[in-house]
Structures are given as C-alpha cells and as structure tokens.
Amino acid sequence: MAKQSTRAAWTVVLTLDGDGKLHRQVERALREAIRSGRVSTGTVLPPSRELAAQLDCSRWAVTQAYSQLVTEGYLATRVGSGTWVSWSGPTQRTARRTAAASVATYRFDLAPGAPDLRAFPRTRWAEAARAAARTVPTADLGYPDEQGYLPLREQMSDYLQRSRGAIASAADVVIRSGVSASVAQLCAGLRAMGIDRIAVEDPGWTRLRAVIESTGLRLEPVPVDDHGLQVERLSRRDDLRAVVVTAAHQFPTGVVLAPHRRLGLIDWARRTNGVILEDDYDAEFRYDRSPVGTLQGMAPEHVVLLGSLSKTLSPAIGIGWFVAQGQWRRLLEGPAVLGPSTINQATFAELVAVGAYDRHLRAMQRRYKRRRDCVLTALQHELPTWTIGGAAAGLHLTLTHPSNPDTSLLTTAAGDLGTRIVPLRDYRIHTTETQDGIVLGYGNIADNDVGPAIRSLAKAFANSRRRAAQPRS
Ligand SMILES: Cc1ncc(COP(=O)(O)O)c(C=O)c1O
Structure with missing residues (x-):
C-alpha cells in the first residue's frame, strides 16, 4: 500500500471526547477515525511532537496512543519512515458499500x-468535457438558464428533427435531468391548468406513475394490447385531456403503437384539445424495421416529446429534454426549475456537435x-x-x-x-x-x-x- 503524506488539520479529524486520561482519548479518537474511514490506509501521521501541539496535549500522550495502535495493528512504524495507517480491515465506509452491493448483487x-454501461464513451466524453470547460463563456458559468443551455437546445432541435422526425426549434426545447424530471414538471403544469387526471398505459413504467402521482394528478390506467395503447378507450372517459404514451416501443410489452391507433390518438387530442406526453425513451435502437417517427412530428401542437440520455449514454449523466409548443408552453409557467449542470450540458452539446454522439x-x-x-x-x-x-x-x-x-x-x-x-x-x-x-x-x-x-x-x-x-x- 503506497503511503500518502498528509497535511490534514488533525484537530478537525480527531475529536478528543474529554473522557479519562489524555493518551486514551487520543488513542480512541485515532482508532475511530481509522475505522470510520476518515483517515485512510496509507496515511502518514504527523510526528508525535507536531500532533501533540495540534491537539494541545503532551507528546507522551501521543506516543503512547501511537504505540497502542501499532500493537493493535491499526498503525505501523519504521525508523526513518514515521508512522502510518496500516489497517486493512473493513471501515464503516467500505462496510456500507459492501452492504449496498450485496443487496443488489446478482451474477x-x-x-x-x-x-450497456461498459460501453460508455469515456474518452470521447472526457474530450468533450475538456473542450466544454475551455469554451463555455464566462457569463454561462452562473446559474444555468432555466430552459437549458442554448447551444445544447440548438443541437437537440437539429438532432430530434433529423433522427426522430420531430418538429422543434431551439426555442421549443427544454433541457431537464431526465424523462422523470420532465414529466414531474409537466404534470405540475397540467394541474395548474386545471387538468387533474392523466391516462397511463397499463402495463407501464412504475417510476413514471409514482412521479405523476407525486404531483397530485390522478392516474387513469388504459390497457395495452398487441397494437399498443387501446386509444378507443380514451374517448369513453369524460373530461380526460392528457395521456402519457410510449408509442415507438411500449414499455414494457415492446409493441409499437399501430398506425390506426396513432391516428386515433392524435384525433382524440384534437377533439379534446388535449395533450399527449410522448415518452420516446429508447427510440434510437431498432433492429428489424425502420425507425418509427414521433407522434410529435405529426401533431406538434398536441404532443410534448420527451427523451433522455438514460438509454443512449448513461442515467448518471442526468440530461433529458422535452419539446413543447403552442398552448403547452404554459406548462412551464410553474415555479422555477433549475436544469442540469451547464458544464454537463455543454459537454453533451460538444459531443453532438463533433458527431461523436451519432x-x-x-x-x-x-x-x-x-x-x-x-x-x-x-x-x-x-x-x-x-x-x-x-x-x-x-x-x-x-x-x-x-x-x-x-x-x-x-x-x-x-x-x-x-x-x-x-x-x-x-x-x-x-x-x-x-x-x-x-x-x-x-x-x-x-x-x-x-x-x-x-x-x-x-x-x-x-x-x-x-x-x-x-x-x-
Ligand atoms: C419507459 C421509460 N421511460 C423513460 C425512461 C428514462 O427515464 P429517465 O430519463 O428519468 O432516466 C426509462 C428508463 O428506464 C423508461 O423505462
């Protein structure tokens, strides 16, 4: 284990509890700091005289504490190399990590x-991050633009038009941290507009349902069959004006919304002056047929298109978007929502701009x-x-x-x-x-x-x- 020299402020790391003899207090404080992981294995401790001065105790108290902890295996010492932490047992931090991992460990x-998290383009992302850090204008290093970083909105408007057949100018694109965050904001906006129910696919994505319910909107489950959402059923529910749908690849059944249902859905939205939240979550990956265009491209005035990087890059990036036009821009009028980090947005914009994302x-x-x-x-x-x-x-x-x-x-x-x-x-x-x-x-x-x-x-x-x-x- 490589030894790391440290100039830690030991008074911050070690708190003497005031209980009993001073050398025992130093010993307990050090042992606890090592076991908790606050002082990591390999850390070189200060010479006894120095630590004594910092802790305001005698040098003897420190040498006694060091010697006891050497005996217990927490510390090691060698003439000329000083004293360092040699503890190789589990710390509370590693124990917590192990406990968390064991809950979710499957072969x-x-x-x-x-x-595929192994395929995350680390090098490309690092290059883009470097370029972004160099070029983001100083003015953009303040709080992020609520609607999203403009260069990214421009890239997304271009990308969504060419790859998803969407109709979107940069002014229509809003950047959020993912589909869930977008849906949370949109549903809060729907409530503010007096819409209190939203149709959801049954079966459907559980997390999205939880997000919707947390905004106070009531769920109206609509069954899914081999042709996707049973659109005919929407008309049977009075006053319904909002629906969330995974049209291109229904989650979880994987069916595609059939052409007659697509038309039926748009017709329903026009008749009710309603809104379709189109969750386009994994539309990029198509194997046996050509990609299905978005509903949004067919009726931009009644469809809000949503997407994110959770399936294409990684959920850890925390970037998603939605495209809202016409009257549905009002959904943005609620309390201010701070978007994702500008630096991350600029990094992703760079990745798209240089063609690396495609x-x-x-x-x-x-x-x-x-x-x-x-x-x-x-x-x-x-x-x-x-x-x-x-x-x-x-x-x-x-x-x-x-x-x-x-x-x-x-x-x-x-x-x-x-x-x-x-x-x-x-x-x-x-x-x-x-x-x-x-x-x-x-x-x-x-x-x-x-x-x-x-x-x-x-x-x-x-x-x-x-x-x-x-x-x-
Ligand atoms: C149906 C569906 N929509 C959207 C998403 C992505 O959501 P988010 O962008 O909030 O990670 C997922 C991710 O698993 C999903 O299964």
Missing part, C-alpha cells in the same frame, strides 16, 4: 432498464442488435416453448408461456441461481389480466454472459416447475 441481472449511437445499434440476436438464439435453444415479444427494438423483450407459470416461483428460483428477472405483472396497475410473463432486459449484460444467463433462466424454470408440482405440506 446475471436481466432486469430491464440499464443500457457515431456512438450507430456503434451501439450494431452492438445491441448482435446481442439481441444472441439472446434470441439462446432463448430458442434453451426455452423453446416460450413466446418472445417486443424484440424488434429497444433493450428488453418479453417472454410468455402457454402454461402461464407462477412468476413469483420463477423469480425466486432464478434469484436462487443468482439471476435477476422481473415479472410482467410488476408493471401492471390492474392485475385482472391473467397472462403473466417476464420482462427481460439485455442492455447491460456482458456478451459472454448471454448464454450462461439464459441457461440459468431455463434451469430456474425447470426448478420452479418442480417446486410447483410438489404437494403442499
């Missing part, structure tokens, strides 16, 4: 959600397609009796089985083998739908793990069937 995590998306599209194909091959081999749905796009697919197995048993059996899966029913509001299944995410699984993970799932299925067949005692 194979097949829950939907994450993109190149990254093209590379990821190829990577995900290859992985999706491997997943399909493995599933056909290991779980041939299961039906695969929603695999033509995005980073997840669904699996259903004609025997409609108990997914609680299956999830537990998979967990026992170190594989995390999520039942479809977890995303449902009304659980009257009897056919359950699994939502299987493959965005963040290593390529080498695809085969073993699907084999583990097949084994879990066999185990869960055996368990289901056992007579109950």
